[in-house]
Amino acid sequence: MCNAYIPNNVDLTSSPSVARALTHWQSRFKEWWMERGPADFQSHEVYLRTAVSVEPNGWAHYDYVRLPEYRWGIFLSQPERNRTIGFGDMRGQPVWQEPPEEHSAALRWLIATQGDAEPASVEQQRLLGRTCPSLYDLRNLLQVNVEEARHLWGMVYLLIRHFGAEGRNNAEELLARSSGSQEQPRILDAFNVPVEDWLHFFMYTTFTDRVGKMQLLAAAESAFDPLSRTAHFMAIEEAHHLFVGETGVARVLRRTAELMRHSPNGSARELGGIELSVIQKYLNLWYSLTLDLFGSELSRKAASVFSSGVKGRPREATFEDHDGTERPYRIESWDAETRTFRYQDVPMRSAMNEVLRGLFIQDCERVVERWNRVLSEAGLSERVRLPSPRFNRRQGLLATGHFSPEGTPLTVEEWERHAAEWLPTAEDRAAVSSVQARAVMARGEMANWIAPPTRGIQGKPLDFAYVRVEA
Numbered sequence: 001m002c003n004a005y006i007p008n009n010v011d012l013t014s015s016p017s018v019a020r021a022l023t024h025w026q027s028r029f030k031e032w033w034m035e036r037g038p039a040d041f042q043s044h045e046v047y048l049r050t051a052v053s054v055e056p057n058g059w060a061h062y063d064y065v066r067l068p069e070y071r072w073g074i075f076l077s078q079p080e081r082n083r084t085i086g087f088g089d090m091r092g093q094p095v096w097q098e099p100p101e102e103h104s105a106a107l108r109w110l111i112a113t114q115g116d117a118e119p120a121s122v123e124q125q126r127l128l129g130r131t132c133p134s135l136y137d138l139r140n141l142l143q144v145n146v147e148e149a150r151h152l153w154g155m156v157y158l159l160i161r162h163f164g165a166e167g168r169n170n171a172e173e174l175l176a177r178s179s180g181s182q183e184q185p186r187i188l189d190a191f192n193v194p195v196e197d198w199l200h201f202f203m204y205t206t207f208t209d210r211v212g213k214m215q216l217l218a219a220a221e222s223a224f225d226p227l228s229r230t231a232h233f234m235a236i237e238e239a240h241h242l243f244v245g246e247t248g249v250a251r252v253l254r255r256t257a258e259l260m261r262h263s264p265n266g267s268a269r270e271l272g273g274i275e276l277s278v279i280q281k282y283l284n285l286w287y288s289l290t291l292d293l294f295g296s297e298l299s300r301k302a303a304s305v306f307s308s309g310v311k312g313r314p315r316e317a318t319f320e321d322h323d324g325t326e327r328p329y330r331i332e333s334w335d336a337e338t339r340t341f342r343y344q345d346v347p348m349r350s351a352m353n354e355v356l357r358g359l360f361i362q363d364c365e366r367v368v369e370r371w372n373r374v375l376s377e378a379g380l381s382e383r384v385r386l387p388s389p390r391f392n393r394r395q396g397l398l399a400t401g402h403f404s405p406e407g408t409p410l411t412v413e414e415w416e417r418h419a420a421e422w423l424p425t426a427e428d429r430a431a432v433s434s435v436q437a438r439a440v441m442a443r444g445e446m447a448n449w450i451a452p453p454t455r456g457i458q459g460k461p462l463d464f465a466y467v468r469v470e471a
């Protein structure tokens with residue numbers, strides 16, 4: 001980070017005041033990265049991809065980079081000519097190049113909330129490098145980290161460029177808040193939970209990053225064109241994070257199945273692996289934490305954000321009704337007093353958070369199917385599965401009850417008696433940490449608790465020096 005140059009395709013040179021504000025913010029960002037970015041490995045050369053432009057062959061440039069020298073840039077997808085608003089009350093009208101005053105606060109809130117999740121995830125993952133299962137995995141972790149930081153840049157650019165003094169304040173706050181902090185925590189709960197081992201990390205990148213994908217696809221539909229173009233490009237990068245998560249869990253499952261078959265008692269743990277039941281508990285935890293991120297089932301804010309064109313649904317063009325008024329949507333809630341479920345049919349607009357949550361659930365179901373294929377190929381009859389969306393919710397209309405992973409209502413006593421069967425206990429976490437106690441840093445080597453990937457990065461072999469550890 002020897003100079004203040006900021007790679008971009010937004011012609012920063014013609015907006016000196018924006019460039020000045022970004023350069024000022026950049027110096028704070030550098031401090032943040034060194035203090036709260038990945039611990040260690042800041043001086044290692046890492047084989048990373050860097051976005052250098054948004055052209056199909058330019059956005060993923062692979063080379064060795066030292067983390068602090070990574071070129072965090074600002075890239076918006078190419079504008080679509082004559083783009084019009086695709087949904088809501090202003091459908092068919094031209095998109096906005098600047099935020100209209102009446103929607104400015106809603107847009108700023110959306111961008112600042114998305115922006116908050118990006119540095120939060122880097123903070124949550126900061127110690128993981130110390131226990132990496134291989135150089136391949138270490139590289140993937142650091143790749144995810146630098147890209148989340150780039151996503152932060154994307155959001156900060158929009159705040160500084162389009163939202164005046166308030167936007168600049170929001171940009172500062174993104175570095176002032178800190179994951180898990182008592183005084184200034186991150187905005188959403190799931191971003192304050194430490195990601196303390198690699199099984200957490202793989203579940204996190206499968207589920208929590210997948211919310212990122214859904215929200216980015218929804219923002220890519222926005223009538224505010226600079227947000228749409230930024231989100232569109234971020235969603236392309238996000239796909240790699242989901243790949244890291246899904247294949248990471250798949251590799252753990254494959255190894256666990258192998259060890260179970262080799263162990264006289266069918267126990268992966270006896271042979272230094274992770275028990276299938278523990279993998280299921282981690283899945284339950286991150287899936288339920290992540291479901292809460294979509295917000296209230298019924299929301300006036302979600303309705304107005306949709307009707308005004310601020311945020312659509314992922315791939316809005318694939319829906320039949322772009323008004324969100326025609327078809328009602330059924331919402332389930334739990335009445336704690338009578339201990340019964342209630343159902344109400346509401347206009348889809350007011351249920352937009354729930355619509356997104358539903359799309360997310362479908363996406364997760366496909367992931368779990370692929371994981372179960374790994375188990376069946378390994379000759380195991382056991383399967384992993386998603387718990388009911390009622391399970392372990394802290395937010396929304398189901399949060400007043402307790403439910404089993406099957407969705408059966410439970411009394412508090414029943415929940416307390418069984419929770420340790422469904423969510424990771426201190427002992428489970430200790431068991432995972434103990435098999436991951438040391439980093440595996442030799443080329444081509446893999447920790448015992450995880451299977452190797454089927455292929456390397458960018459056509460490179462598995463024993464490639466994804467991180468150069470030799471002096």
Ligand SMILES: [Fe+2]
Nearest residue numbers: 118148151212
């Ligand atoms: Fe991201």
Ligand SMILES: [Fe+2]
Nearest residue numbers: 209212238241
């Ligand atoms: Fe991500």
